[in-house]
Amino acid sequence: MTSSLDREDHIAKLRIHRPSVPDAEVYEVLAALDASGLVSEVEPLVAQSTGRNRTLTVRALFLGMWLAAARNSGTVTLTAVANLLFFGLSDKVREQLGISRYADHYRGFEAGYHVVRRLFHRIKSAVDPSPVPKNHRLDRELVARLFSEADLDELAGKHSLMVRVANRITVMSLLDAHPLLEGRWNGSVALDATVIGTYAKGMSANSPVTASDPDAGWYVRTAKHKDPLVTDAPPQERVKKRLYGYDACLVVARDPSHDGAPLPDGSANLGVVPSLIVAFSLDKPSHRPAEVALEALQHDPRYPRRYLAGDRLYPDEKPDKSQPPIRALGYQPVYDYAKDQLGVQAQFAGAELIEGNWYRPSMPQSLKDATKDLVVNKIDKQTWINRIRQHTIYPFLPKQRADAEGHRRMMCPAEANRGQCSLKPYTLGRGIHLPLIDLAPAPPAHPSPAPSAPSPSRPRPAPSSGSPSSTAPRNGSASTSGSATPSRA
Known part of the structure; x- marks a missing residue:
């Protein structure tokens, strides 16, 4: 257990490097949040009619997450969010947002941190599309029973909700790039499945218990995956990478006429759309790639839709699950052959x-x-x-x-x-x-x-x-x- 002296030392370091957030930046972010529809999508999920009044609103939480990402190269930790919301905003802004005041010592910080953590996990639970508890190794028979007893329609609805909320957050991250996208981008995108490892240790198929993150799965990369033309590699050389985690299907904005390379002096070419992730979806590796891709492609309807490029994973999918739905969304798919x-x-x-x-x-x-x-x-x-x-x-x-x-x-x-x-x-x-x-x-x-x-x-x-x-x-x-x-x- 962390001692109080260690916690006090950590809070002291946060206090030394604590940024002061200008009111103008706060109002700009709040305006973008309100326009995105993110708050109105999430607020009903955590609404409560009984119990104590919540001391932090969903709107304030997302404000803190945005400010933390802007100051930490896109990384968001709940510690940074609590530090900014309760101690980095002006008194005027905190009063307008209804954010409680806590003493600036480790007990006050922990009180604010737990407020942030509870609301964040309440939102996460509302969109969690799995009936299985996390952070514990569970008996496989118990996991099978939990899935058999679960309401599949409810889980599917939560999954759709999770993807929608996550992509609204992604759109918020592109706020500064919207003028460039609206002026230069014709809607062409590329699909890319990227593996994301978990902290959980994967278990073998014969293990009587699951991993502590039972919704993830094994990702295996072979020589054939790396180069689909390679068919004669020895069996022992085919496995190039093995990882326990998830596959994220990324929708990347691309300009078919330009490669997005920087100028000769190394600076960005302001007339070219860079490779920006405009949407994504997540599932077990190679579990249902066509469906995951379609979930990701149903992103912000404000964006145009034109050509869609993908690697050889996607042409191999059954057409009724891939090609007609992709065209129905407004894309013209462009693929390659082995x-x-x-x-x-x-x-x-x-x-x-x-x-x-x-x-x-x-x-x-x-x-x-x-x-x-x-x-x-x-x-x-x-x-x-x-x-x-x-x-x-x-x-x-x-x-x-x-x-x-x-x-x-x-x-x-x-x-x-x-x-x-x-x-x-x-x-x-x-x-x-x-x-x-x-x-x-x-x-x-x-x-x-x-x-x-x-x-x-x-x-x-x-x-x-x-x-x-x-x-x-x-x-x-x-x-x-x-x-x-x-x-x-």
Whole structure:
């Protein structure tokens, strides 16, 4: 147990380095808090009709957290919050916020600290989406019983609430960057899953007890995770990192036209949007990545939404859990391929799915295998670029607007006045500027398309020209702007 002398020494150090908070800064932060909706979201969660009156409001607590983060490089501790709220604000501000006065010694500080701690933990309990107690190793049978007896709908509601509250706090952290985001950012983002370790020690699957943080899980990084093209590494070399914790899915604001690099003198480029985390969500590592990503993407509706890039974790998810919902949110997904996912991946009604787009089967084989040949070094990058550009003659084109999830019907290039085809005599003689499409290797395999098309396996990588490509869900064919059903009309 910490002695009173140690506590007095600690409080004395805090007093020496205690900052004085200007009233103008307090009023600015309070105005931003009120505009964010954070206080109105949280206040009902901790409202009480019985017992003693609370001596600290939710609004004041979030003010203290903001001030602590601003003075400690983003780190927030409840000690720093108590130090600023009870001893760093002016008497005028404390009176306006209803903050009690405590004597400036270790007993007074501890009294204020416990007020802050109780309110913080009350908020945390209100949004905790787990029925399992923390900070104790529990019998696995007890944990299983607690989960079986829990109200799953209530837990799901708490999880959504937790993500919403956490992302409102994240938006508050971007207060100074809002002018730059509103003026320079087009809404393009990147998804990145980042592991966060816990203080709890992970237990083996055979252990009769859980870790003291039973909601976390094991994260294992292998050589294949580090480089998805590595498939022949010895088994003993595949595990590169093992950690007990959580996976945080970060939504990072990105400018597709600029890399955000600093100027030659090392200063920030004020005309470029830096990599800023605008939202996040949290769960066990690799537990449900598609759902966690969607939770994070439902961030502040004031932000625009355009292109969404992600690593190869996300294209592997089931489309009904990933791609249509992402498009419904307003994003156009842009993904990459592993080397065994290149070239022709599927066929439907005569159309061939090649890296995310539907093409006529008459496309030359060298164009179908362009990216595949690049990966195995059969061609150089410029040859690959030239072949990718020739793809523009052969794709099926939109016949109608995409629906909310990106589904739309498609038509062949000749029907879209992008070529001439002897199967459709009325498309011939339109001029030498339109290519005559070779009928080889075969006409469409099916006389008429079904209402929906089989799914593409994954999207096409973006060409060097910078034009993004994207994926489509498996319950419809793919196109550069959404899922589609090839049509002969």
